[in-house]
Amino acid sequence: MNPASVPSVPSIAVTGASGRLGGTTARFLADQGVPLRLLLRDATRAPDLKGTTTAEAGFGDKEAVRRALDGIDTVFMVSAAESEDRLEQHFTFIDAAVEAGVDHIVYTSFFGAAPDATFTLARDHFATEEKLRTAGPKFTLLRNNLYADILPDFADAEGVIRGPAEDGRAGFVARSDAARAAAAILQQPIPHAGFTYELTGPEALTLDEAAAILAETTGRPMSFRNETVDEAYASRAHYGAPPWQLDAWVSTYTAIARGEMDKTTNDVELLTGQAPLSLRQLFSRPLV
Template sequence: MPDKNSTPPAVAVTGSSGRLGGETARLLAAEGIPLRLVLRDASRAPGLPGTTTAVADFSDPGACRRALEGIRTVFMVSAAESEDRLQQHFTFIDAAMEAGVEHIVYTSFAGADPDATFTLARDHFATEEKLRETGAKFTLLRNNFYADILPDFADRNGVIRGPAEDGRAAFVARSDVARVAAAILQQPIPHAGFTYNLTGPEALTLAEAAAILTEATGRQLSFHNETVEEAYASRARYGAPAWQLDAWVSTYTAIARGELAKTTNDVELLTGEAPLSLHQLFSRPLN
């Protein structure tokens, strides 16, 4: 039987220097899947067996096209938040089509819609529409908010502040999203045209989440509900542009309106394992 790693890679993973792309690449490499890691800085590529690297920025069409030549399936991790992120996505998708890519697996967002409360979910919807227009195969992973970053919502006093009221969100562990992505990328064809909504096992209020994190980590956390006006005022000191302030505040108002509350069993259906609860995620020993 030929060694998988002796064959040219047919799968490319973007964002492999980050947590989601990196974990997905690690899982695929462990299965012996030859990969091309597409990233902006080759020095940050994870040292994984059977992988090659290609340097490309989403905003550079020529570099993206060259990086994707010979690739059939791409795991497209959405670009870092920026004012021109949508244009970067369009540029990358166009380059992928020119390079002959057949299938793109894209990390979208729960409730992606042109009228979504969370402003960045609107860009994810526009990216989904762009993928549909290409005529190529695609799979959409609509991820809920990552549970991993919840502690980062808290200020130095351990208070999570925002206008979320008693709304709920089905926070999902980043590692569960990586497991789903790795499963799909190993056999992408059956998933063409499908949209998966990836959530944790429960929908929590931020007050409940703070209590769980306190128990699991020993760090005292709490939730304080702000008005929308208070939320903008408390974040004004960062000097962020208007689009970023809107994104920060609408994170909470989307939760308040119930747009992130739906739970699904897609993680378990695709991986055979139930998703991690918030308590399980933060009670695990560190590697």
């Protein structure tokens, strides 16, 4: 898009702009001169980006969301932070967007979203997708595979990634590639109305393979240890997390074991014109 042709009044809103995905997407758009309205729960955490305005609104505050989206045509709806009531928050946000007159919602769902998905939170994503299908506005669904960027965070203090993933594979995607894809859609949303994109990296890796690549590229000791499901719950019990959170953590690995993330697509390249980064490429360069 030619920056000279971009209107000065924002027609695009980005949620989660203080987070990694929303913030990176907003930065890509701002760098191209696209005016944006950034929606945040805490406006003081807004990134300093040229041509942006901010609005404070939590997903569950229907009236605040409706006011924040007034005059907005297209919304990048980054899924809310994991919580027991996240699905309720999503529904409230969508209803508020409809009341505000939003024309198009681009939603970050999850790879393999389905009512019977092994990964428990993928079921909530599917329910959100179904809400969008009947809400009224146009929609585009981005089913992102597991983010490659957070793989090191899966490891404990000794550099061991533990979980019941067995030798299952996942098409880990770089967060920057998911953000570039979202930015491309947001600038010209109409051709993508009604489409579902599966965003993955160029290869599907086992966690053992991924750990070996991370060890090589970061210089940090890294390995994978397969756990049984019972061992996985026991090894995480000390966090004191609620049952739904433990289920989510453990089912991330069992979904990999069952092959539900074992797929690669060319959707990133289709949307951005650039091949997606491999895990090795991602960690061999500064992270975005």
